[in-house]
Amino acid sequence: MIIAIDGPAAAGKGTLARRIAQSLGLPYLDTGLLYRAVGRRVLDAGGNPADPIMATKAAEDLQEEDLDRSDLRGGPADKAASQVASIPGVRAALLAFQRQFGSRNGAVLDGRDIGTIIFPHADIKFFVTASLEARTIRRHAELLARGETVPLDVVRADLAARDDADAKRIAAPLKPARDAVMFDTSWLDADAAFVEAMALIDKRLNPGPRQGDLPA
Ligand code: CDP
Numbered sequence: 263m264i265i266a267i268d269g270p271a272a273a274g275k276g277t278l279a280r281r282i283a284q285s286l287g288l289p290y291l292d293t294g295l296l297y298r299a300v301g302r303r304v305l306d307a308g309g310n311p312a313d314p315i316m317a318t319k320a321a322e323d324l325q326e327e328d329l330d331r332s333d334l335r336g337g338p339a340d341k342a343a344s345q346v347a348s349i350p351g352v353r354a355a356l357l358a359f360q361r362q363f364g365s366r367n368g369a370v371l372d373g374r375d376i377g378t379i380i381f382p383h384a385d386i387k388f389f390v391t392a393s394l395e396a397r398t399i400r401r402h403a404e405l406l407a408r409g410e411t412v413p414l415d416v417v418r419a420d421l422a423a424r425d426d427a428d429a430k431r432i433a434a435p436l437k438p439a440r441d442a443v444m445f446d447t448s449w450l451d452a453d454a455a456f457v458e459a460m461a462l463i464d465k466r467l468n469p470g471p472r473q474g475d476l477p478a
Pocket of ligand 1: 428
């Protein structure tokens with residue numbers, strides 16, 4: 263089974279995806295980490311993450327251990343991830359890894375193009391959103407918990423800029439798949455979002471008798 267969870271930054275995709283995966287006994291892949299690790303490799307080499315040749319090479323050379331690095335989040339890493347993610351060569355280099363990951367034992371994957379490009383035939387697709395204000399407050403709290411004090415205005419502007427770049431790029435732009443369930447978490451905490459998502463999954467997997475079905 264493949265469950266695709268897409269949506270803008272800090273909408274709660276990761277927390278939700280991790281909990282769904284755990285509850286269904288499926289592997290989980292945070293695909294944002296792939297783009298983050300590619301961006302990090304380019305920054306480490308003193309390069310510009312917007313350089314297609316360097317970024318594509320970094321994506322082709324990516325190792326699984328790169329995903330375990332502790333410096334994949336925070337201002338420069340966020341921006342670098344978004345920059346490399348707009349490069350078609352980078353996306354092409356990361357596509358096979360994502361498909362293989364899901365094809366082994368099924369998976370829950372979160373990202374921007376899981377339901378549109380990576381697994382267009384996923385069993386269930388969620389497009390998780392939340393208002394910019396709700397996402398700003400969440401990301402601000404996450405940063406604080408990691409000891410980073412970034413003003414709310416800066417967090418808000420960074421999220422808005424990244425969402426805008428993700429939605430407007432030509433390669434795999436951020437958009438809901440036509441058959442995605444739209445899921446707004448603005449007013450839901452992590453527990454409530456999980457309960458509601460599991461109810462939707464249950465309904466999708468066990469639709470019950472349809473009108474017109476004959477009794478057994
Ligand atoms: O955690 P957050 O929502 O802030 O970001 P993320 O999911 O880790 O993704 C970081 C960046 O990688 C995004 O801004 C996208 O530009 C890019 N990304 C992508 O293009 N496609 C994906 N499947 C996942 C992430």
